[in-house]
Amino acid sequence: MKAYAELCLRPKSIREAEAMADYAALMGIRYVGVEARERSLLKPFIDHGVEAFTRITIEASSAREAVEAVRKVRGLYDIVAVKPKGVEAARFAARDGRVDVVTLTPGMARYMDRSEARLIQLGGGVIEIPLNQVLERGARGLRAAAIIARRASAYDTPFTISTCATSVYEMWHPRSLQGLLVSLGVPENHALLAVSGYPISVLRRIMREI
Amino acid sequence: MPVETAPYLLITGLAVAVTLLLYRLRKLEKIVKELTEFIEYVVAPKYRILGQAVAALSTSARCLRALEKASKKPRRRYIAFYIVTEDGKAPDPRELERSIRESLERLAGLIGVAESNISLVYYDPEKPAGIIRATNTTKYLVLAALGLTRRVGRKRVLLVPVRTAGTIKRAKKAIQLIR
Numbered sequence: 001m002k003a004y005a006e007l008c009l010r011p012k013s014i015r016e017a018e019a020m021a022d023y024a025a026l027m028g029i030r031y032v033g034v035e036a037r038e039r040s041l042l043k044p045f046i047d048h049g050v051e052a053f054t055r056i057t058i059e060a061s062s063a064r065e066a067v068e069a070v071r072k073v074r075g076l077y078d079i080v081a082v083k084p085k086g087v088e089a090a091r092f093a094a095r096d097g098r099v100d101v102v103t104l105t106p107g108m109a110r111y112m113d114r115s116e117a118r119l120i121q122l123g124g125g126v127i128e129i130p131l132n133q134v135l136e137r138g139a140r141g142l143r144a145a146a147i148i149a150r151r152a153s154a155y156d157t158p159f160t161i162s163t164c165a166t167s168v169y170e171m172w173h174p175r176s177l178q179g180l181l182v183s184l185g186v187p188e189n190h191a192l193l194a195v196s197g198y199p200i201s202v203l204r205r206i207m208r209e210i
Numbered sequence: 211m212p213v214e215t216a217p218y219l220l221i222t223g224l225a226v227a228v229t230l231l232l233y234r235l236r237k238l239e240k241i242v243k244e245l246t247e248f249i250e251y252v253v254a255p256k257y258r259i260l261g262q263a264v265a266a267l268s269t270s271a272r273c274l275r276a277l278e279k280a281s282k283k284p285r286r287r288y289i290a291f292y293i294v295t296e297d298g299k300a301p302d303p304r305e306l307e308r309s310i311r312e313s314l315e316r317l318a319g320l321i322g323v324a325e326s327n328i329s330l331v332y333y334d335p336e337k338p339a340g341i342i343r344a345t346n347t348t349k350y351l352v353l354a355a356l357g358l359t360r361r362v363g364r365k366r367v368l369l370v371p372v373r374t375a376g377t378i379k380r381a382k383k384a385i386q387l388i389r
Contacts, residue, residue: 023294023368023370026370027370135358168294168368169294169296169360169366169367169368170360171368172357173356173357173370173371175353175371175374176353176354176356176357176371177357178350178353179349179350179351179352179353179354179356179357180350180353180354180357182350182354183317183318183350183351183354188350
């Protein structure tokens with residue numbers, strides 16, 4: 001069975017985390033990034049044989065703001081994700097080696113250009129498309145997601161799509177995510193990499209650092 | 211012949227020979243030029259026509275291939291999936307099919323639904339699991355639609371695809387392996 005990775009899960013309680021861990025293991029998800037304040041929420045995943053990593057998402061509108069925030073959280077969390085609110089923050093997040101994930105919301109699709117792609121390749125991170133925000137915006141969100149995914153694929157940039165599910169019923173099977181990406185115009189092999197190869201490579205880098 | 215005139219004669223002879231050679235060279239050049247013009251005039255249009263014929267042939271071959279593809283019966287794909295519900299009870303299969311169809315319509319529109327030709331061909335309420343049939347060209351759309359389907363009737367559900375198979379027999383085998 002192919003190993004999949006989900007970089008963003010947000011369980012609210014232990015019970016929810018247990019249910020999510022159970023289904024994540026069933027779906028073939030081997031690695032997860034858990035965004036939660038309590039570390040105890042990681043335990044159910046580890047019990048189910050899923051490698052869990054702590055994650056934090058930082059919102060930054062300028063490079064200075066991003067630098068300060070990244071400096072504060074580095075070492076406390078395994079995965080550091082930056083959600084840029086401006087072009088300067090987006091460029092900084094892409095280039096900085098301490099940032100593992102650059103979350104591009106549908107409104108930030110225009111920042112996914114050749115320069116951003118090159119900087120991401122230099123920094124060793126991954127571009128993330130948050131599916132919950134994409135679906136909130138409907139057709140416009142899907143259009144933006146298609147732009148980000150297709151450009152990332154064209155520039156050979158690592159990218160992934162995360163559900164940021166808060167319960168089992170918000171989770172997506174990686175094959176469904178791959179299907180969605182293919183429907184949006186991403187080549188099949190790149191879509192598969194987006195749910196397995198690219199996020200796993202970032203997590204392996206984190207594991208080496210740990 | 212006096213000895214003093216010999217070099218002059220030799221030079222004159224050489225000059226005559228060079229002149230003759232140059233004359234012949236010019237003549238040859240003229241012939242080559244005429245031949246080239248002739249080739250350009252006669253052969254080049256033929257090549258142009260040949261090129262056009264090749265292009266037309268390849269276009270018609272492409273058209274033929276497209277026609278062949280269109281006339282071919284689309285290959286079927288069977289997507290096995292299991293259902294997770296809040297209360298653990300299996301949803302109504304008709305409602306389930308309608309929900310998947312609606313999700314597909316939301317994602318790909320009416321044409322997408324028509325092209326995929328989906329139908330719930332097998333349903334096991336005990337597991338609960340099912341098999342949905344689609345075409346090979348629209349399997350990814352249907353997989354995405356399964357992900358989009360969050361509610362069946364009033365129940366919150368999660369549809370987890372297990373396997374995409376070419377025959378219903380293999381899809382059923384995949385369902386049997388679900389715990």
